[in-house]
Amino acid sequence: MAKSTTITLSDIKNKAKKHLSIIGRRFNRKDGDKNYQIITLTSNEIDVLDDYINGGAAYLKMLFPEQLSIIGRRVKDNTGKSLYSSIQLTTNEDNIVETYMNGAIDFLVGQLADVVTFTLINGSYNVTFANSRWTGGENKADFTPSFNDAFTRFVVAYTVSQVLSMYAPEYAKKYDADVTNCLVSLKQLVFTKQPPENTYTAPSGSCE
Amino acid sequence: MAKKLICTLNVDAIYNAVKSETYISGKTELQANAANSAKVYNEQAGDDAYHEEKLKRTLRHSLGKLMAFMVDFVDSAVDTPMTDTLNAISTTNRNFAVTFMVNTRFNGGLAGTIASLMQEYLIENMISLWWAAVADRKNDVTLYTQMAVDTLNMIRKCLSKKAPVTTSATDEAAGSISDESST
Numbered sequence: 181m182a183k184s185t186t187i188t189l190s191d192i193k194n195k196a197k198k199h200l201s202i203i204g205r206r207f208n209r210k211d212g213d214k215n216y217q218i219i220t221l222t223s224n225e226i227d228v229l230d231d232y233i234n235g236g237a238a239y240l241k242m243l244f245p246e247q248l249s250i251i252g253r254r255v256k257d258n259t260g261k262s263l264y265s266s267i268q269l270t271t272n273e274d275n276i277v278e279t280y281m282n283g284a285i286d287f288l289v290g291q292l293a294d295v296v297t298f299t300l301i302n303g304s305y306n307v308t309f310a311n312s313r314w315t316g317g318e319n320k321a322d323f324t325p326s327f328n329d330a331f332t333r334f335v336v337a338y339t340v341s342q343v344l345s346m347y348a349p350e351y352a353k354k355y356d357a358d359v360t361n362c363l364v365s366l367k368q369l370v371f372t373k374q375p376p377e378n379t380y381t382a383p384s385g386s387c388e
Numbered sequence: 389m390a391k392k393l394i395c396t397l398n399v400d401a402i403y404n405a406v407k408s409e410t411y412i413s414g415k416t417e418l419q420a421n422a423a424n425s426a427k428v429y430n431e432q433a434g435d436d437a438y439h440e441e442k443l444k445r446t447l448r449h450s451l452g453k454l455m456a457f458m459v460d461f462v463d464s465a466v467d468t469p470m471t472d473t474l475n476a477i478s479t480t481n482r483n484f485a486v487t488f489m490v491n492t493r494f495n496g497g498l499a500g501t502i503a504s505l506m507q508e509y510l511i512e513n514m515i516s517l518w519w520a521a522v523a524d525r526k527n528d529v530t531l532y533t534q535m536a537v538d539t540l541n542m543i544r545k546c547l548s549k550k551a552p553v554t555t556s557a558t559d560e561a562a563g564s565i566s567d568e569s570s571t
Contacts, residue, residue, distance in 0.1 A: 295429070295436070312435040368422070371429035373414075376407035381398035381482070383507040385499030387490070388392040 183315050184308040185324045189281070192332050196277050196339040199355075277339055284338035288331070291363065292370050307331070313374040327369050334362035390489045391496070392463070395503035397510070399474070400482045403443055405511045407434045410518060413528075431525070433518050442521070443514065448474060450513040451486075454506060457540055461488040461547065493549040505543045512536040 285305065289298050297308040307327070309315075315323045337358035344352035414428040433439055451474065455462065473484040486506070516532035519525035 294426070310436045311429075368425050371425040373411065373429060373432045373435070375411055376404045376434065379398075379400045379404055381401045383395065383397045383401070383500075383503040385393065385395045385501070385503030387494065387496035387499040388394070 183312060183324075184306055185328055186304050186306050187328050187331055188304045190303060192335045193277060193281060195332060196281060196336045199336055199340045276343055280339040280342040281335055283342070284335040287338065288334060288363075288366070292366065296370055309370065311373055313376065314370070314372060316374060319375060321374060323369055323372065327366070330362050330365045330369060334359065334366060337362055391492060391494055393461070393488045393490045393494065393499055393502065394485055395488075395499070395506050396483050396485045397503065397507050398483050399447070399477050402447060402507060402510050402514070403434070406443060406514045406518060407432070409511075409515050431522055442518070446514045446517040447510065449517070450510045453513065454509060454540075455486070457543075458488055461490055463487050463489045490547065491549060493552070494547065495550050498546045502543055502546050505539050505546070509536055509539040509543070512539060 285298065289296075295310045297310075299306045299308070315321060337355045341352045341355035341359055344355060410431060410433040414432040417431070418424060418428045433443060473486060477484055512532050513536045516529050516536060519528040519532065522528075
C-alpha cells in the first residue's frame with residue numbers, strides 16, 4: 181500500500197517571499213560598518229530560522245545572525261541613508277516567484293518520478309510514494325515531516341536562487357548550494373526502505 | 389503402509405526473509421557509498437508493487453521446483469496441484485501446507501527439520517532469482533543457487549530410511565545342527 185503526504189503551496193510561496201525580503205533588506209542596508217550591530221531579526225527572519233531549524237540544520241541558527249552582520253557591514257550606499265525598510269517585492273516579482281516555484285516543482289517531479297507521484301489538488305501537492313516501507317516499517321519511522329520540510333526548502337531555495345541570479349548573482353550562490361543539498365536530502369529520503377516487518381513464523385512438520 | 393509427511397510454511401515469513409536479506413545487503417552497500425541510495429533502493433526487495441509481483445512469481449516458481457525435486461514422494465491421492473496451495477492464502481491465513489507420502493521407515497523426528505529446510509530452500513532460491521535481476525550481483529546468484537542446491541541435498545538426506553525394525557529371537561529362523569558322527 182502506497183504512502184502519501186500533502187504540501188500546501190501558499191505556505192511555500194510565503195516562505196520564498198520571506199527569504200527574498202531578507203535579501204532585499206541586506207541590499208538596502210546603507211549605514212556602513214559602524215551600524216551593523218543594530219541589525220536585529222524581524223519576525224520574517226525568525227520564521228526563516230525556524231524553517232531551517234525544523235529542517236535539522238540547527239547550526240544555522242548560530243551562523244545566520246553572523247552572516248547578516250557581515251553582509252550588513254559590507255553594503256553601503258553613496259549617501260549613507262538606509263532604504264531597507266521601504267523595499268518590498270513588486271507584483272512582477274511576485275509573479276516571478278510563482279513561476280519559478282512551479283518550475284522548481286516540475287524539476288523535482290522529474291528527479292523523483294521513479295518512485296513518487298505528485299498530484300496538484302486545490303493549491304496543495306499530494307505526494308504518493310510507491311514504496312509502502314518508505315515510512316512505518318519495523319522501526320515505525322515517520323519521514324513525512326522531514327520530506328515536507330525538505331520539499332519546501334528545496335522549492336524556496338530554487339525560487340530565491342532563480343530570482344536573485346537576475347540581479348544579485350553573488351547572493352544566489354548560497355541558495356544554489358541549498359538547492360543541491362535539499363535535492364540530495366530528498367533523494368536520500370525518497371529512496372529509503374524501512375526494515376521489513378518482523379513476522380517470522382517457524383515452519384512446522386508432522387508425520388502421520 | 390506409507391506415512392504422511394505434512395510441512396506447514398508461512399508465506400509472510402518467506403517474503404520477509406527475502407526482504408531482510410536484500411535489505412541488509414543494501415544497507416551495507418549504502419554505508420560504503422551514500423550516493424548509491426537510488427541503486428540500493430531498487431536492490432532491496434519489496435514493497436513497490438512490481439517488486440511484490442516478482443516475489444510472488446518467484447515463490448510459485450521455487451515451490452514448483454521443490455515439488456519436482458520431491459516428485460517421488462508426492463501424494464498420488466491428491467489430484468490438486470501442490471502449487472495451488474498458494475492460492476488458498478488469504479489476508480487472515482498466511483500458512484500453506486504441502487503433503488508427501490513417505491515410507492514406513494521414515495524418521496518422523498525429522499519432519500520439522502524437513503519443513504525448515506524446505507522453507508530455507510524457497511528463501512534461497514527466491515533470493516537467487518532476485519539477484520539475477522540486478523545487474524552487478526552475479527556472484528550472489530552463484531552463491532545462493534549453490535546454497536539452494538545444498539539445502540535440497542540435505543532434504544534428500546533426511547528422506548533416507550531408518551534401520552529396519554529389530555526382530556526378536558523368536559522371529560529368527562529356527563535351525564539346529566546335529567553331530568551325526570557319534571552314531
